[in-house]
Amino acid sequence: MxxxxxxxxxxxxxxxxxxxVAERNNVFEIKGVTKIFNGESTRTFAVRDVSLKAxxxxxxxxxxxxxxxxxxxxTMIAGLVSAxxxxxxxxxxxxxxxxxxxxxxxRAERIGFIFQNxxxxxxxxxxxxxxxxxxxxxxxxTHTRLHGMELLRSFKMECHAHKFPQQLSQGEKQRxxxxxxxxxxxxxxxxxxxxxxxxxxxxxxxINLLNNYKKDHRACVIAxxxxxxxKRYADRVVWxxxxxxxxx
Amino acid sequence: MYAIKFLRKQPLRLVFTIGGIxxxxxxxxxxxxxxxxxxxxxxxxxxxxxxxxxVLQRNATNILRGTSFLSTGHGSVLKSIEGVxxxxxxxxxxxxxxxxxxxxxxxxxxxxxxxxxxxxxxIVAGRSVRxxxxxxxxxxxxxxxxxxxxxxxLINDExxxxxxxxxxxxxxxxxxxxxxxxxxxxVIGFSGIVTCFLLRIHDSYDAAxxxxxxxxxxxxxxxxxxxxxLRNNIREMEAGFLPLLxxxxxxxxxxxxxxxxxxxxxxxxxxxxxxxxIKTLGAPIRFLNNAIIIxxxxxSLAGCAAGLxxxxxxxxxxxxxxxxxxxxxxxxxxITIVVVVIIIALISSWFSLRRLRRIYPLEAFT
Numbered sequence: 001m002x003x004x005x006x007x008x009x010x011x012x013x014x015x016x017x018x019x020x021v022a023e024r025n026n027v028f029e030i031k032g033v034t035k036i037f038n039g040e041s042t043r044t045f046a047v048r049d050v051s052l053k054a055x056x057x058x059x060x061x062x063x064x065x066x067x068x069x070x071x072x073x074x075t076m077i078a079g080l081v082s083a084x085x086x087x088x089x090x091x092x093x094x095x096x097x098x099x100x101x102x103x104x105x106x107r108a109e110r111i112g113f114i115f116q117n118x119x120x121x122x123x124x125x126x127x128x129x130x131x132x133x134x135x136x137x138x139x140x141x142t143h144t145r146l147h148g149m150e151l152l153r154s155f156k157m158e159c160h161a162h163k164f165p166q167q168l169s170q171g172e173k174q175r176x177x178x179x180x181x182x183x184x185x186x187x188x189x190x191x192x193x194x195x196x197x198x199x200x201x202x203x204x205x206x207i208n209l210l211n212n213y214k215k216d217h218r219a220c221v222i223a224x225x226x227x228x229x230x231k232r233y234a235d236r237v238v239w240x241x242x243x244x245x246x247x248x
Numbered sequence: 249m250y251a252i253k254f255l256r257k258q259p260l261r262l263v264f265t266i267g268g269i270x271x272x273x274x275x276x277x278x279x280x281x282x283x284x285x286x287x288x289x290x291x292x293x294x295x296x297x298x299x300x301x302x303v304l305q306r307n308a309t310n311i312l313r314g315t316s317f318l319s320t321g322h323g324s325v326l327k328s329i330e331g332v333x334x335x336x337x338x339x340x341x342x343x344x345x346x347x348x349x350x351x352x353x354x355x356x357x358x359x360x361x362x363x364x365x366x367x368x369x370x371i372v373a374g375r376s377v378r379x380x381x382x383x384x385x386x387x388x389x390x391x392x393x394x395x396x397x398x399x400x401x402l403i404n405d406e407x408x409x410x411x412x413x414x415x416x417x418x419x420x421x422x423x424x425x426x427x428x429x430x431x432x433x434x435v436i437g438f439s440g441i442v443t444c445f446l447l448r449i450h451d452s453y454d455a456a457x458x459x460x461x462x463x464x465x466x467x468x469x470x471x472x473x474x475x476x477x478l479r480n481n482i483r484e485m486e487a488g489f490l491p492l493l494x495x496x497x498x499x500x501x502x503x504x505x506x507x508x509x510x511x512x513x514x515x516x517x518x519x520x521x522x523x524x525x526i527k528t529l530g531a532p533i534r535f536l537n538n539a540i541i542i543x544x545x546x547x548s549l550a551g552c553a554a555g556l557x558x559x560x561x562x563x564x565x566x567x568x569x570x571x572x573x574x575x576x577x578x579x580x581x582x583i584t585i586v587v588v589v590i591i592i593a594l595i596s597s598w599f600s601l602r603r604l605r606r607i608y609p610l611e612a613f614t
Contacts, residue, residue, distance in 0.1 A: 074613070075610055075613060080528060104530050104533070107528065111530075113612075115525065119521065119522075119612055121254070128250070132250065132526075136529060136531050136532060180529075
């Protein structure tokens with residue numbers, strides 16, 4: 001794996017059009033990140049002094065027991081949770097002090113998300129679920145529908161375009177979730193237990209879809225999972241325990 | 249239009265909400281329409297009896313909720329004042345009408361049908377009174393109590409024949425009836441009193457100057473120009489009706505706000521995870537705000553449309569069942585209601601948006 005040289009991060013916030021060398025290679029980099037959740041009388045260290053970076057075309061699987069900090073780490077990479085200590089860079093930018101609006105724009109345009117229980121919107125059809133993300137990134141309605149149908153066709157799901165999620169099988173739902181994650185051609189896909197609700201065959205099918213996308217688009221995929229069978233698809237397996245990275 | 253699509257999974261709840269809003273719209277519009285009818289029926293008598301001056305007892309400002317007793321002798325003095333062309337006496341008195349054991353009250357108006365103003369503003373059936381044994385009834389009063397042209401009406405042991413029906417004489421709580429001045433005096437048993445005089449002034453004289461002369465010569469009287477007297481009566485009518493109208497309309501508006509806020513909030517609470525996912529996926533704040541505002545306004549406008557569709561047939565039925573309920577609906581009233589409902593929708597959105605802001609994207613990962 002080749003990473004660009006270390007880059008300084010004092011680029012003005014708001015500028016998210018990146019075309020430098022560092023950006024082409026380095027998708028995210030977190031340095032010395034710690035996250036503490038404060039309860040009424042307790043302090044929980046979800047992530048402790050974690051550093052991790054990933055480049056284009058990498059498939060990283062975060063493994064570890066429940067409560068080890070995998071999901072917290074994913075949400076910090078996505079800019080959903082801010083770190084108490086350390087810095088988070090995405091696409092060469094230090095997002096630690098980005099505004100919510102800037103983070104929202106990055107998530108809409110450059111990051112794809114896959115959730116454990118699919119989290120498709122029940123009141124929207126399959127096509128609308130997929131098109132919604134493109135809508136967030138400011139793409140016009142006609143284009144989003146055409147692109148959405150094209151994507152469904154490539155997933156052999158076009159006959160389900162106007163169905164609602166509850167009319168689909170578990171495997172079909174997760175394929176729609178993958179389609180939703182990749183519709184904007186993101187360079188980073190964040191997946192939280194993407195195979196947890198699926199049978200083995202469906203799980204492998206989903207991982208294959210993600211793997212193919214990674215190869216075709218030189219995207220970075222980072223997935224939190226308990227599924228040990230996924231190891232063979234990963235370029236790297238990161239083991240987390242008690243908020244620390246134990247093995248990388 | 250994702251905002252409306254987000255609502256389509258609860259069609260029954262949506263229908264109930266739109267129905268609730270429609271009922272609130274009907275309630276508010278009905279109140280405004282009744283007010284329109286009352287406003288019209290209360291003062292149309294004064295508006296249509298276009299005289300130059302109204303003369304009443306001092307301190308009496310109106311005929312709706314005021315008492316005025318003048319003697320017939322005042323009429324002679326008024327007629328003698330320079331510039332006065334006609335001084336028509338009118339006697340207003342509340343009397344009980346009996347029919348088949350039922351009693352009802354009318355605002356009996358005695359006037360001189362041959363020489364003076366003071367008669368019904370509009371005859372919708374039959375004709376005006378010509379002799380002392382005749383009466384003109386308000387048409388809604390006649391409909392309610394089953395009087396038709398040619399029927400006998402018993403008032404204080406006096407029997408009168410219905411010769412006409414009048415319009416614009418329904419003041420909601422009371423209706424006008426018209427008889428001759430002579431018969432009105434017989435009904436109350438006092439021959440020398442009237443309530444007021446309606447004065448017409450010669451074209452070559454100024455009404456204000458004549459009024460001043462009357463005040464000088466008859467200090468116990470009050471003189472009003474037509475416009476001032478009309479305004480006095482409208483103010484009096486509003487003082488009696490508007491507090492009730494505002495109270496009930498406010499209750500309707502509060503109910504509407506609660507219904508809408510509850511629907512939107514329940515929708516947000518139930519779909520909490522969806523909103524967390526939407527935020528995670530990168531929904532702009534504007535998208536979420538617009539979604540809630542469009543939902544609130546869309547539901548409200550649907551409720552308005554349903555309310556307006558149901559309102560007019562409903563009013564027709566009510567007016568048939570209760571003829572004394574007289575309504576007058578205007579485009580202005582409808583626009584006002586729609587604007588109020590949209591404002592309520594925006595207020596409800598604000599409550600809901602506060603709830604939405606407390607949903608964190610992180611919840612999508614739980």
